[in-house]
Amino acid sequence: MAARIFCLLPLAFLFILANSQGQKNISLTDTLTPTSKSSWLSPSGVFAFGFYQRGNGYYVGIFLPGTPSKTVVWTCNRDDPPLPSNSTLRFDGSGKIVLSSAQAPDTYVATPSGTTASATMLDSGNFVLYNSNQEVIWQSFDTPTDTILGGQRLPAKQELQRELHSSASVTDPSTGLFLAIMQLDGVLALYPNGKPFTPEYGYWDSGTPNNGQDVTLHLENDGFLYLLKPPGIYLANFTSQGLPKEDMIYLARIDPDGIFRLYSYNITRNDDLFVKWHEPIDICSPIGLCGLNRFCVNNGQDYACQCLPGFVPVEDGNGAAGCNSTITAESCKNAAASYDMQLVRTIWKDATYSALTSLTRDGCLEECRQDCNCEAVTYNASQSCNKQNLPLTFGGRDPDGNSQLYVKVGHAGPQDGGRNGSEQKHTRRDILIAVGSLIAFAIVMLAVSVIIVHRNRFWVYERSPKEGFLTTIEDVAPTSYTFEDLKKVTGNFSEEIGRGAFGTVYKGTLMKNEHSSKAVAVKKLKEISSDGEREFLAEVKTIGKTHHRNLVRLLGYCHDGENRLLVYEYMSNGSLADVLFKAEHQASWDVKMRIAQNVARGLLYLHEECETQIIHCDIKPQNILIDDNMQAKIADFGLSKLLKPDQTNTTTMIRGTRGYVAPEWHKQLPVTVNADTYSFGVVLLEIICGRRCVDSSLPEEEAILEDWVYHCFQAGELDKLVHYQTIDQKQLERMIKVALLCIQEEPALRPSMRKVLLMLEGTVDVPIPPCLTSFLSVI
Ligand SMILES: *[C@@H]1O[C@H](CO)[C@@H](O)[C@H](O)[C@H]1NC(C)=O
Numbered sequence: 001m002a003a004r005i006f007c008l009l010p011l012a013f014l015f016i017l018a019n020s021q022g023q024k025n026i027s028l029t030d031t032l033t034p035t036s037k038s039s040w041l042s043p044s045g046v047f048a049f050g051f052y053q054r055g056n057g058y059y060v061g062i063f064l065p066g067t068p069s070k071t072v073v074w075t076c077n078r079d080d081p082p083l084p085s086n087s088t089l090r091f092d093g094s095g096k097i098v099l100s101s102a103q104a105p106d107t108y109v110a111t112p113s114g115t116t117a118s119a120t121m122l123d124s125g126n127f128v129l130y131n132s133n134q135e136v137i138w139q140s141f142d143t144p145t146d147t148i149l150g151g152q153r154l155p156a157k158q159e160l161q162r163e164l165h166s167s168a169s170v171t172d173p174s175t176g177l178f179l180a181i182m183q184l185d186g187v188l189a190l191y192p193n194g195k196p197f198t199p200e201y202g203y204w205d206s207g208t209p210n211n212g213q214d215v216t217l218h219l220e221n222d223g224f225l226y227l228l229k230p231p232g233i234y235l236a237n238f239t240s241q242g243l244p245k246e247d248m249i250y251l252a253r254i255d256p257d258g259i260f261r262l263y264s265y266n267i268t269r270n271d272d273l274f275v276k277w278h279e280p281i282d283i284c285s286p287i288g289l290c291g292l293n294r295f296c297v298n299n300g301q302d303y304a305c306q307c308l309p310g311f312v313p314v315e316d317g318n319g320a321a322g323c324n325s326t327i328t329a330e331s332c333k334n335a336a337a338s339y340d341m342q343l344v345r346t347i348w349k350d351a352t353y354s355a356l357t358s359l360t361r362d363g364c365l366e367e368c369r370q371d372c373n374c375e376a377v378t379y380n381a382s383q384s385c386n387k388q389n390l391p392l393t394f395g396g397r398d399p400d401g402n403s404q405l406y407v408k409v410g411h412a413g414p415q416d417g418g419r420n421g422s423e424q425k426h427t428r429r430d431i432l433i434a435v436g437s438l439i440a441f442a443i444v445m446l447a448v449s450v451i452i453v454h455r456n457r458f459w460v461y462e463r464s465p466k467e468g469f470l471t472t473i474e475d476v477a478p479t480s481y482t483f484e485d486l487k488k489v490t491g492n493f494s495e496e497i498g499r500g501a502f503g504t505v506y507k508g509t510l511m512k513n514e515h516s517s518k519a520v521a522v523k524k525l526k527e528i529s530s531d532g533e534r535e536f537l538a539e540v541k542t543i544g545k546t547h548h549r550n551l552v553r554l555l556g557y558c559h560d561g562e563n564r565l566l567v568y569e570y571m572s573n574g575s576l577a578d579v580l581f582k583a584e585h586q587a588s589w590d591v592k593m594r595i596a597q598n599v600a601r602g603l604l605y606l607h608e609e610c611e612t613q614i615i616h617c618d619i620k621p622q623n624i625l626i627d628d629n630m631q632a633k634i635a636d637f638g639l640s641k642l643l644k645p646d647q648t649n650t651t652t653m654i655r656g657t658r659g660y661v662a663p664e665w666h667k668q669l670p671v672t673v674n675a676d677t678y679s680f681g682v683v684l685l686e687i688i689c690g691r692r693c694v695d696s697s698l699p700e701e702e703a704i705l706e707d708w709v710y711h712c713f714q715a716g717e718l719d720k721l722v723h724y725q726t727i728d729q730k731q732l733e734r735m736i737k738v739a740l741l742c743i744q745e746e747p748a749l750r751p752s753m754r755k756v757l758l759m760l761e762g763t764v765d766v767p768i769p770p771c772l773t774s775f776l777s778v779i
Pocket residue numbers: 023024025117118132
């Protein structure tokens with residue numbers, strides 16, 4: 001739809017003086033149809049405005065009728081469906097161009113900012129409407145699609161800024177995967193469509209940062225392509241200046257494969273276009289060229305999208321469609337032991353859900369092999385072992401050969417994954433070579449790192465911002481802020497969004513760069529332990545190091561005088577308490593089960609997988625936040641240590657919230673991760689039953705959820721718990737059993753979160769929970 005909006009914009013800003021020489025007025029009473037008179041030609045006949053054909057349908061645009069493929073340089077309403085052959089194009093009474101077809105209501109191809117007196121298709125490739133004073137009131141050059149022509153500019157200035165969007169394919173002019181933009185910092189950059197304009201996604205840029213917003217991309221009639229900064233500074237010459245030639249025209253286009261190319265066309269030869277210049281050089285550079293679980297392989301002239309081993313393409317012949325795994329949860333459960341981990345020398349967008357450290361390569365692979373959630377893992381020379389969440393995106397061959405992605409594959413024999421013999425042999429040999437060189441590389445890296453670490457004692461990892469792109473706060477986390485900063489971010493703490501044991505939470509807005517911002521939650525802590533700065537910073541560092549998709553991310557902090565604040569990512573869907581107890585409609589069973597698994601994953605990470613073990617101490621629905629995609633993330637982890645008195649003496653004071661607190665808190669027993677498991681069990685019961693753990697408005701026997709569940713469980717009346725909703729009985733029983741195991745009075749009898757997760761997923765069987773002693777003591 002973006003394209004349509006562009007087309008209909010009234011155009012107030014004219015950066016080209018339309019050349020009025022050699023122009024030919026179009027009769028405003030003319031009508032075009034795809035089958036009879038289909039276009040208006042420019043005087044030389046090189047450009048045409050009107051209907052062009054793609055597949056069985058037609059589009060309205062500007063094209064080169066002399067080229068064999070009728071090269072298109074502009075399309076109107078490119079994302080609308082193709083038009084039928086009995087469509088018509090004509091001027092209405094006020095000079096707007098109206099497109100009529102039997103299938104759809106009339107649409108405007110051009111709505112000029114005045115009454116059209118004359119119209120012309122210029123030899124420059126610009127289609128222009130004039131008013132009676134011969135002033136330009138609309139021109140196609142103002143709304144480029146994927147191409148600019150000689151004489152056309154791509155400005156950056158805010159109100160003129162235009163993006164060039166690639167077409168979906170050579171035969172489909174609708175909006176495709178890539179875009180080119182003249183950024184406000186003076187950089188021409190290429191990005192995948194729909195991704196943020198950050199260094200993470202930018203795959204090429206002109207390397208001309210910090211030049212302000214007046215920089216414009218120029219293409220001249222002689223094929224000279226350059227960036228100009230007023231009053232006359234050539235920031236970058238992509239091609240060189242020449243003499244304009246009568247018989248040549250030039251066009252620069254972002255192509256469906258994401259490459260930005262300059263083409264020449266000799267109008268006397270009815271030939272195709274010739275590439276004069278292009279960037280980036282590596283055809284596999286465009287990020288997202290291949291679909292999910294697929295990586296790009298450069299074959300010299302062309303590229304291919306290859307599936308990960310053991311994966312099959314979702315759609316034949318379409319590299320942008322992804323590949324699917326042949327391993328299912330069910331097959332993993334039955335055959336986990338027989339899987340192999342296969343090395344693929346590729347790089348991907350990091351999708352780590354669990355980061356393990358200090359493992360050998362074999363230890364790392366074994367971790368993944370044993371874990372039915374894990375289908376791929378990266379391992380590198382500094383012994384970091386990152387389990388990757390499928391699907392993997394933005395795959396490409398690794399030019400340096402030092403990324404190691406291992407994929408879980410079955411032992412299904414040579415026909416595995418739909419490959420055939422020769423291909424497979426090839427891959428095997430590749431892998432042998434890869435393994436050999438990797439081992440050698442690992443040894444060298446190890447030696448180098450030992451030397452470096454030895455020399456410097458410690459080693460600070462710093463990501464240097466890539467030249468040219470705007471940097472964002474996400475590159476370095478957590479960031480330190482002053483109190484004044486956060487006052488600004490939150491509009492002087494004007495919007496309170498929550499209040500809890502640790503303090504008050506406010507909504508705020510962080511600017512990522514000039515044109516994008518990010519909502520954040522700023523937590524003003526109270527009652528901070530007196531130990532002061534060092535402990536605070538140490539804790540913040542620990543929290544900042546935990547990265548997991550089921551934990552709310554800490555973006556920054558403030559330690560300024562008396563003030564202690566933490567800045568978190570903002571969760572748009574509130575807390576689990578809102579979802580369970582406040583929402584008008586309960587979330588579906590499937591969504592609720594996914595939320596339970598999300599919470600279990602987050603806790604597993606805190607307990608077993610992050611560098612410093614973290615006991616949350618206050619798991620409850622209010623501390624579980626829900627994002628846009630209904631994924632749950634745990635909040636407030638690591639905070640219990642920040643409160644006084646010192647948490648190392650875990651037996652002194654009860655933390656947490658009534659109803660969710662494990663019995664050992666009351667009994668002066670040491671508190672371990674099992675206390676979180678208990679709280680998780682209570683939350684799981686609340687998720688299953690959609691009610692609070694203590695609800696005195698209910699009949700007495702139902703008021704305490706734990707007791708009521710156990711009662712129903714023993715009586716075989718689980719339906720009562722879910723108010724007779726139709727839920728798969730086996731699944732319901734499994735969930736209840738898991739929850740009852742978690743709330744065992746004796747901490748040692750509770751399962752680990754790893755076990756809990758496997759049980760929730762149905763990967764392992766759930767034992768019958770022993771009697772709940774708390775329940776018996778109530779009787
Ligand atoms: C085109 O139409 C305009 C307005 O009617 C008129 O002024 C101009 O002379 C015409 N040009 C040609 C080449 O006929």
